[in-house]
Amino acid sequence: MPGRNRNMPATPAWPPASTPRLFVEPQLSAGLALTLADAQAHYLGKVMRLTVGSPLLLCDNQTGEWLGEISQLGKRTLDVNIIRQTRPYEPVPDLWLLAAPIKAGRIDWVAEKACELGVARLVPVITQRTIVTKPNSARLRAHMVEAAEQCGRTALSDLAEPVKLEQLLRAWPNERQLLFADETLATDQTSAAKLAPGRAAPAAILIGPEGGFTDAERSAIRALPQARPLSLGPRILRADTAAVAALAIWLYAQ
Numbered sequence: 001m002p003g004r005n006r007n008m009p010a011t012p013a014w015p016p017a018s019t020p021r022l023f024v025e026p027q028l029s030a031g032l033a034l035t036l037a038d039a040q041a042h043y044l045g046k047v048m049r050l051t052v053g054s055p056l057l058l059c060d061n062q063t064g065e066w067l068g069e070i071s072q073l074g075k076r077t078l079d080v081n082i083i084r085q086t087r088p089y090e091p092v093p094d095l096w097l098l099a100a101p102i103k104a105g106r107i108d109w110v111a112e113k114a115c116e117l118g119v120a121r122l123v124p125v126i127t128q129r130t131i132v133t134k135p136n137s138a139r140l141r142a143h144m145v146e147a148a149e150q151c152g153r154t155a156l157s158d159l160a161e162p163v164k165l166e167q168l169l170r171a172w173p174n175e176r177q178l179l180f181a182d183e184t185l186a187t188d189q190t191s192a193a194k195l196a197p198g199r200a201a202p203a204a205i206l207i208g209p210e211g212g213f214t215d216a217e218r219s220a221i222r223a224l225p226q227a228r229p230l231s232l233g234p235r236i237l238r239a240d241t242a243a244v245a246a247l248a249i250w251l252y253a254q
């Protein structure tokens with residue numbers, strides 16, 4: 001019936017919900033042809049078994065998300081044609097997570113969750129009691145990209161170079177609030193939701209290492225005019241739990 005057809009969406013259920021989603025380097029636009037290689041070609045061709053004509057979603061961390069179609073399968077490469085834009089580049093709340101690196105599996109988990117929850121930037125902070133001083137940036141970055149691909153972000157979280165706490169405090173930007181998760185606070189002293197500064201205001205959440213901050217570090221942080229202490233409740237949380245809890249509270253309050 002012609003009447004019915006007029007009401008049909010132009011592209012019903014296309015691409016399907018299971019369509020693979022990947023971040024790529026080049027800036028995307030309709031009509032662009034690009035070649036994927038290495039791990040991405042292996043994943044799409046061998047793991048997902050995509051063939052010529054299969055749809056895929058690509059993001060460039062600049063313009064948003066695009067629908068593409070495989071045009072050719074090579075031995076180790078795969079050619080894609082970009083068809084149309086499916087989503088715009090998203091605005092991300094201006095929130096940084098400053099976290100002391102903890103052991104491998106756990107910091108990877110924090111990076112993944114921070115990306116899923118929506119942080120703009122992850123900054124590994126070296127404190128006096130930090131045990132892991134050289135986090136593996138390539139591995140962390142890979143976890144963050146994978147998390148962004150899975151959760152539907154069109155903007156990647158930045159991963160900053162590790163920085164010493166004192167250096168970070170010395171160069172702290174004037175306009176950025178620093179929410180400092182302090183497990184020594186009485187719980188009735190601060191409510192995380194009350195601390196949320198509103199969408200426009202840049203903020204950062206600082207979480208200590210497994211051993212906590214030293215007294216000297218705590219005083220140095222508190223001396224910063226932009227610092228606001230934050231309690232996450234009556235129990236001492238592991239550093240990774242504290243990071244995710246604080247992010248969820250802040251983002252929920254926006």
Ligand code: SAH
Nearest residue numbers: 181182183207208211212231232236237242
């Ligand atoms: N000093 C503690 C453990 C630190 S927990 C000890 O060794 O027993 C690691 C980090 O998580 C802390 O530095 C703090 O930033 C955060 N954290 C854990 N529980 C918290 C709470 N209840 N409120 C605020 N921050 C907390």
